[in-house]
Amino acid sequence: MRYSGLRVLYEGLRGNRGWTPAWRDPAPRPDYDIVIIGGGGHGLSTAYYLARNHGLRNIAVLEKGYLGGGNVGRNTTIVRANYFLPGNSEFYSHSLKLWEGLESDLNYNVMHSQRGLINLFHSDGQRDAFARRGNAMVNQGDDAILLDREGVRELLPYLDYEQTRFPIYGGLFHPRGGTARHDAVAWGYARGADRLGVDLIQNCEVTGIDVENGRVTGVQTTRGAIRAGKVAMIAAGRSGQVAAMAGMRLPVESHVLQAFVTEGLKPCIDHVISFGMGHFYISQSDKGGLVFGGDLDFYASYAARGNLPMVEHVMEAGMTLMPMIGRARVLRSWGGIMDMTPDGSPIIDRTHIEGLYLNCGWNYGGFKAVPASGWCMAHLMATDQPHEVARRFRLDRFATGHLLDEEGTGSQHNLH
Numbered sequence: 001m002r003y004s005g006l007r008v009l010y011e012g013l014r015g016n017r018g019w020t021p022a023w024r025d026p027a028p029r030p031d032y033d034i035v036i037i038g039g040g041g042h043g044l045s046t047a048y049y050l051a052r053n054h055g056l057r058n059i060a061v062l063e064k065g066y067l068g069g070g071n072v073g074r075n076t077t078i079v080r081a082n083y084f085l086p087g088n089s090e091f092y093s094h095s096l097k098l099w100e101g102l103e104s105d106l107n108y109n110v111m112h113s114q115r116g117l118i119n120l121f122h123s124d125g126q127r128d129a130f131a132r133r134g135n136a137m138v139n140q141g142d143d144a145i146l147l148d149r150e151g152v153r154e155l156l157p158y159l160d161y162e163q164t165r166f167p168i169y170g171g172l173f174h175p176r177g178g179t180a181r182h183d184a185v186a187w188g189y190a191r192g193a194d195r196l197g198v199d200l201i202q203n204c205e206v207t208g209i210d211v212e213n214g215r216v217t218g219v220q221t222t223r224g225a226i227r228a229g230k231v232a233m234i235a236a237g238r239s240g241q242v243a244a245m246a247g248m249r250l251p252v253e254s255h256v257l258q259a260f261v262t263e264g265l266k267p268c269i270d271h272v273i274s275f276g277m278g279h280f281y282i283s284q285s286d287k288g289g290l291v292f293g294g295d296l297d298f299y300a301s302y303a304a305r306g307n308l309p310m311v312e313h314v315m316e317a318g319m320t321l322m323p324m325i326g327r328a329r330v331l332r333s334w335g336g337i338m339d340m341t342p343d344g345s346p347i348i349d350r351t352h353i354e355g356l357y358l359n360c361g362w363n364y365g366g367f368k369a370v371p372a373s374g375w376c377m378a379h380l381m382a383t384d385q386p387h388e389v390a391r392r393f394r395l396d397r398f399a400t401g402h403l404l405d406e407e408g409t410g411s412q413h414n415l416h
């Protein structure tokens with residue numbers, strides 16, 4: 001069924017009796033050309049682009065829980081292309097362009113809102129760093145405007161400009177940055193893949209990866225064995241565990257990241273804002289809740305919930321930047337499991353096992369990458385060649401030393 005305004009009107013007049021499920025619920029078949037482990041944003045977009053761009057249809061996505069129940073439905077929804085280093089810069093630029101056409105491509109409202117992102121700076125040194133980043137973004141063909149203090153005040157009058165501890169010097173404005181409704185992105189890709197014939201199989205946990213003579217032959221699951229010519233491991237925070245099923249040890253640590261939402265308020269924050277002197281960033285959801293988050297909890301864990309010290313840190317940073325937030329009541333907090341790499345950049349690559357592919361290492365920034373990650377992973381799986389914009393996301397860079405250390409924080413997973 002195609003979605004449109006006319007369809008909404010038509011169904012509304014008929015008592016909404018004509019809507020059909022957005023995707024099928026098939027039983028797993030014993031064999032597929034391609035099996036994708038993980039029904040998050042990246043697994044679903046890979047399946048979609050394998051079918052859409054490469055005409056491959058005999059594909060199954062195996063999800064141990066429900067579609068969108070992982071990080072793709074837990075993030076703070078920020079979409080941007082403001083990376084600095086060659087390798088990351090062209091990839092996220094490509095992703096943002098895909099975001100801009102995503103809704104018409106998927107025929108699905110993912111509520112992509114280019115409301116603009118402002119990264120604040122609080123010192124001369126930080127201003128220089130953001131000026132360089134802005135130049136890199138403009139060179140890449142993206143948009144960046146360096147604002148001084150008064151320029152920021154015009155857009156964000158409610159920040160505390162009088163505080164002496166972290167005075168606001170200005171901000172790097174990225175007008176095409178913004179947000180999208182996270183779970184709608186999972187649903188949109190799921191529906192798109194399903195319409196092209198991909199089987200989406202929920203409640204199907206992969207428990208083993210079959211390898212014979214250096215070649216992958218299929219997977220073991222809680223719903224039986226499935227043979228496959230190619231298998232993709234796209235399990236985000238669980239990547240280390242899934243790869244271990246094939247005898248691989250990944251350069252990835254899993255860490256918890258928390259987020260928070262307040263009660264619904266009238267529109268008051270029009271942009272996405274990130275504080276430069278404490279880990280705090282915020283936007284307002286379309287329902288009115290202030291959605292905000294901070295840094296990792298700084299210990300490795302598979303628990304999708306966090307601890308109080310980081311809650312305190314985030315609240316303090318929020319109060320420092322915009323004291324008005326103290327009047328809002330926090331409704332919920334939650335956590336997600338982040339697949340942290342030593343250099344903070346992702347991996348999209350083949351493995352030493354023929355037919356087995358890896359997509360992981362999205363750290364806490366993989367939501368904005370969902371379109372380009374699926375696009376490039378599909379290209380890799382269909383052609384066995386890396387896509388031009390993802391060619392630096394190699395697994396062996398940790399052995400060869402060709403790291404993509406975007407934040408310049410060195411090889412500590414927990415610092416990225």
Ligand SMILES: Cc1cc2nc3c(=O)[nH]c(=O)nc-3n(C[C@H](O)[C@H](O)[C@H](O)COP(=O)(O)OP(=O)(O)OC[C@H]3O[C@@H](n4cnc5c(N)ncnc54)[C@H](O)[C@@H]3O)c2cc1C
Pocket residue numbers: 037038039040041042043062063064065066068069070071072073074075076077078079204205206207234235236237238242257258259293334335336337362363364365366367368369
């Ligand atoms: C609090 C928070 C805030 C964030 N904010 C942002 C942000 O603002 N912007 C941004 O760009 N990114 C953000 N991120 C990061 C982003 O959400 C992730 O990098 C991205 O969603 C990870 O990829 P995914 O969607 O494929 O992961 P997931 O949705 O986690 O998908 C992986 C799937 O694999 C499944 N799986 C695991 N093991 C198995 C198995 N053995 N068998 C079958 N299935 C399996 C899991 O159940 C899961 O559904 C944030 C993350 C969190 C937690």
